[in-house]
Amino acid sequence: MNGHDLVRSVKAVGMVGTAQGLRTVRSSWRRWRADSKGLAPRGTERARVPGAVTGMEPAPGGGVVRFARSELRVRVTSGGAVFLGWDGAEPDPSYALSCRSPEPDPRAVLEPDKEGGWRVVSERATVVVSRHGAVELRTPGGVMLRRDLPPRWWEPAEGGAGRWLQRSEVAADARFFGLGGRSGGPRLRNGTYRLWNTDPGGSFGPGDDPLYITMPVQMVVADAGTHLVFHDNSWEGEVSVHEGVEGAGSGHDRAGVCEVRMSGGPLRSWTMVGTPARVLHSWASLTGPPALPPSWALGHHHARWGFGSEQEVRRVVAGYQGRGLPLDAVHLDIDHYDAHQVFTVDKERFPKLPQFADELGRSGIRLVSIVDPAVKCEPGVEVYDSGTAADAFVRDAAGRPVRGVVWPGEAVYPDFTDPRAREWWGTLYEERLEQGFSGFWHDMNEPVSFAAFGEATLPRSARHSMEGRGGDHREAHNVYGLAMARAGYEALRRLHPEERPFLFSRSGWAGMQRYGGTWSGDVSTGWPGLRASLSLVLGLGLCGVPYSGPDVGGFDGSPSPELYLRWFQLGAYLPLFRTHAAITAGRREPWEFGDEVLGHAREVLVERRRLLPYFVTLAHLARRTGAPYVRPLWWGSPEDRALRDCEDAFLLGDSLLVAPVLESGAACRAVRLPRGRWYDTATGMAYEGPGTVLVEAPLARIPVFARAGTVLPVRGCEGGLELEAWAPAQGGTGGGLVVADAGDGWAEAELERFTTRWSGGSVVVERDGDAGPAPGRPVRVRGLGGAAEV
Numbered sequence: 001m002n003g004h005d006l007v008r009s010v011k012a013v014g015m016v017g018t019a020q021g022l023r024t025v026r027s028s029w030r031r032w033r034a035d036s037k038g039l040a041p042r043g044t045e046r047a048r049v050p051g052a053v054t055g056m057e058p059a060p061g062g063g064v065v066r067f068a069r070s071e072l073r074v075r076v077t078s079g080g081a082v083f084l085g086w087d088g089a090e091p092d093p094s095y096a097l098s099c100r101s102p103e104p105d106p107r108a109v110l111e112p113d114k115e116g117g118w119r120v121v122s123e124r125a126t127v128v129v130s131r132h133g134a135v136e137l138r139t140p141g142g143v144m145l146r147r148d149l150p151p152r153w154w155e156p157a158e159g160g161a162g163r164w165l166q167r168s169e170v171a172a173d174a175r176f177f178g179l180g181g182r183s184g185g186p187r188l189r190n191g192t193y194r195l196w197n198t199d200p201g202g203s204f205g206p207g208d209d210p211l212y213i214t215m216p217v218q219m220v221v222a223d224a225g226t227h228l229v230f231h232d233n234s235w236e237g238e239v240s241v242h243e244g245v246e247g248a249g250s251g252h253d254r255a256g257v258c259e260v261r262m263s264g265g266p267l268r269s270w271t272m273v274g275t276p277a278r279v280l281h282s283w284a285s286l287t288g289p290p291a292l293p294p295s296w297a298l299g300h301h302h303a304r305w306g307f308g309s310e311q312e313v314r315r316v317v318a319g320y321q322g323r324g325l326p327l328d329a330v331h332l333d334i335d336h337y338d339a340h341q342v343f344t345v346d347k348e349r350f351p352k353l354p355q356f357a358d359e360l361g362r363s364g365i366r367l368v369s370i371v372d373p374a375v376k377c378e379p380g381v382e383v384y385d386s387g388t389a390a391d392a393f394v395r396d397a398a399g400r401p402v403r404g405v406v407w408p409g410e411a412v413y414p415d416f417t418d419p420r421a422r423e424w425w426g427t428l429y430e431e432r433l434e435q436g437f438s439g440f441w442h443d444m445n446e447p448v449s450f451a452a453f454g455e456a457t458l459p460r461s462a463r464h465s466m467e468g469r470g471g472d473h474r475e476a477h478n479v480y481g482l483a484m485a486r487a488g489y490e491a492l493r494r495l496h497p498e499e500r501p502f503l504f505s506r507s508g509w510a511g512m513q514r515y516g517g518t519w520s521g522d523v524s525t526g527w528p529g530l531r532a533s534l535s536l537v538l539g540l541g542l543c544g545v546p547y548s549g550p551d552v553g554g555f556d557g558s559p560s561p562e563l564y565l566r567w568f569q570l571g572a573y574l575p576l577f578r579t580h581a582a583i584t585a586g587r588r589e590p591w592e593f594g595d596e597v598l599g600h601a602r603e604v605l606v607e608r609r610r611l612l613p614y615f616v617t618l619a620h621l622a623r624r625t626g627a628p629y630v631r632p633l634w635w636g637s638p639e640d641r642a643l644r645d646c647e648d649a650f651l652l653g654d655s656l657l658v659a660p661v662l663e664s665g666a667a668c669r670a671v672r673l674p675r676g677r678w679y680d681t682a683t684g685m686a687y688e689g690p691g692t693v694l695v696e697a698p699l700a701r702i703p704v705f706a707r708a709g710t711v712l713p714v715r716g717c718e719g720g721l722e723l724e725a726w727a728p729a730q731g732g733t734g735g736g737l738v739v740a741d742a743g744d745g746w747a748e749a750e751l752e753r754f755t756t757r758w759s760g761g762s763v764v765v766e767r768d769g770d771a772g773p774a775p776g777r778p779v780r781v782r783g784l785g786g787a788a789e790v
Contacts, residue, residue, distance in 0.1 A: 002248050017351045025452040027405040031459045038397035038461025045154040047470045050133030062103025062120045076108035078501035079285050080124040084272045086682055094232050096477045096510040098288030102647020110282050125273040137271055141223040146170055165269050166260045167787055172253035174222035177542050179239060180339035181213040186538035188241050195237040197446045197478050197507045199456055203556045205775035206532045212446060212521045214509045220635050220637045228272045228279045237262040237405045269546035271323040276635050277627055283544045284626025288514035290546050292623045296366055297502045298615040299328025300605055306583035308335055309349040310356055317590055326605045331368040331679050340407035343383050343428045345435060366438035367384030373484055374411035377403055392421035393462050398529045402462045404449025413447055417476050426491025433495055439502030440488060445481040456640035481507030489515035498745050517547030519576055525554025531662050537574055541628030549576030558586025561593040568601055569702045570660040572608040573652055575629045600700050613713035613721050618653045618740035637674050640690060655710040655736060657704040669697045677708035677729045679783045709734015711754040716778060725756050725765045727783035733757045
């Protein structure tokens with residue numbers, strides 16, 4: 001504590017001028033005192049490196065290499081993933097893995113290397129361990145993808161958790177992606193990125209870091225190949241990346257460098273090698289397949305902090321219906337609670353919420369509820385009393401419940417790393433279901449405690465169960481939101497076993513896709529915020545979280561009609577399509593921006609509804625393969641260096657390329673196309689890639705291209721599923737996948753494969769397994785002669 005913090009606390013009370021402000025100051029002082037007493041000073045540290053190799057011990061999938069001052073476990077799994085664990089670290093326990101240690105590959109054998117070290121050769125990669133602890137990851141052909149230098153530890157002289165550093169080298173042409181939700185990405189520029197889930201305390205834009213979801217997951221793309229590396233450690237850390245330079249210094253390349261620094265915890269990692277699609281398939285096999293959202297969650301959502309009453313929600317819904325605008329879900333924020341208390345309803349503002357939800361449901365609109373983790377700390381509050389009886393709350397080093405300050409005032413926090421607390425918390429969702437809610441968004445779960453100074457979260461000394469192992473908030477902080485999502489998802493599976501849960505979370509960690517998705521959080525209203533929205537979705541997808549989207553229009557302020565429409569157009573091609581804003585922000589309903597914007601927004605919503613079968617197909621494919629809906633342009637051509645640096649367009653599945661307008665006043669834009677033929681879906685004009693084309697982008701639309709030969713499932717005029725086939729290049733072929741969702745339950749959906757080819761001057765669409773050219777569904781062929789044809 002210093003004088004600057006004291007001044008900040010006095011200013012906080014002066015600016016707020018309320019009891020809540022005083023509570024916030026007291027809470028900040030409590031957190032400071034708790035950590036002052038509960039965390040031992042680091043003191044003198046001893047540095048250590050592995051030292052020279054002393055021997056090895058083979059084991060299934062690899063073995064253990066021993067050094068003078070450490071040991072390294074190498075294990076290749078049957079799925080091809082490579083595990084490295086120093087100082088006895090094993091894959092378990094882990095919050096990221098979906099099951100216990102994957103089975104080792106019996107064909108992978110630890111053997112002597114000609115350089116005096118050891119190596120493990122597998123089908124997808126070769127791991128070479130040097131005599132002093134450097135580890136190289138090579139392709140089956142022997143090309144180096146990554147070289148981890150010998151790690152370094154700094155350990156307290158009196159024992160306890162030690163910090164460590166792992167420095168790695170990659171090819172000079174490599175590009176770094178990932179690390180969770182980064183607003184300046186998806187490509188990671190040279191710099192340092194903090195690993196500590198953080199509520200920025202206001203709206204954010206490109207370059208603001210860290211944000212709500214940080215995870216030590218990197219995807220590295222180079223000419224030699226793509227690999228994903230995950231350091232399975234939830235402690236606070238930072239990752240520094242520096243791209244290499246080709247031809248630096250007398251014609252020699254300078255390697256790219258990555259440094260991972262962790263403040264404690266194990267040094268262990270997983271690495272996957274292959275194409276981007278194969279890498280994310282391996283990642284999903286390791287950490288769990290993405291949750292499959294119900295089909296209605298792939299439609300349009302409208303939310304606002306500040307609806308305030310049932311009457312206002314009715315007014316907004318009537319506005320959509322009366323103007324012929326599709327609407328699939330309405331989200332209620334904290335203002336529908338009774339005094340901001342979770343799992344309650346303000347009976348004056350929403351007197352008959354279950355009946356209202358049922359009425360909306362009959363018109364095809366679902367209600368979604370916000371859920372915050374903080375529980376008002378007051379005897380007589382039902383959730384507080386039941387949580388106290390279940391001993392469910394995080395405690396301090398003295399055994400007292402940790403208190404913070406959030407919207408309801410003084411609050412306590414469930415310990416979601418305790419299985420008993422998750423079980424108790426899960427029972428509370430029954431009240432939400434009885435109120436008529438069909439889905440849930442978890443907020444403030446970094447977790448947040450308002451602060452007049454210091455960090456806006458729990459004391460680092462706070463004690464957590466960590467599944468019975470015991471630990472403190474330094475280890476639990478980053479997985480808090482993940483564990484909360486698990487509690488909610490598993491509860492919904494129990495309470496409504498016949499329906500797929502819909503849940504998305506502001507905070508999370510590696511593996512969060514098992515329970516649902518996420519959204520941007522409080523992205524700033526402005527053109528930079530629009531650009532950050534796309535960066536977040538792309539980056540999260542490369543970390544295995546395929547379902548996400550921004551607050552369309554931005555969280556704060558009032559967007560101009562042009563900005564709102566461009567954001568709306570982008571959002572329509574992202575998995576979570578949701579308008580949302582703060583209580584003090586301007587309106588976000590399309591009709592609030594004039595007739596011209598309303599007309600264009602109507603076309604956007606109709607097109608989203610038309611593409612719903614394609615989004616359903618992408619959702620099922622993400623579940624089966626781990627592939628994100630939204631992909632960078634280099635997804636299918638990682639060797640194309642120009643595409644690696646392209647961040648203003650994206651692929652939606654394999655079939656579509658979307659080029660949003662991200663600058664004010666633009667009426668056209670340049671688009672970098674991957675190799676192959678691409679059709680402008682508005683004009684039918686064909687373009688050949690690779691290369692850059694200049695296309696019109698009037699206010700009415702953004703450029704969207706279809707891949708030649710693709711088969712796209714769409715919603716027909718009568719509401720049924722139809723096939724939109726785009727002509728392949730002359731002499732070429734194409735195809736596509738279609739998954740016709742069997743409903744919002746768990747019935748296995750059928751996957752259909754279609755091919756396109758030229759035959760006698762016509763395009764023929766065939767379904768695999770059929771004897772003739774009858775696919776069994778209505779087909780519309782486009783791209784013939786530059787115009788749409790039936």
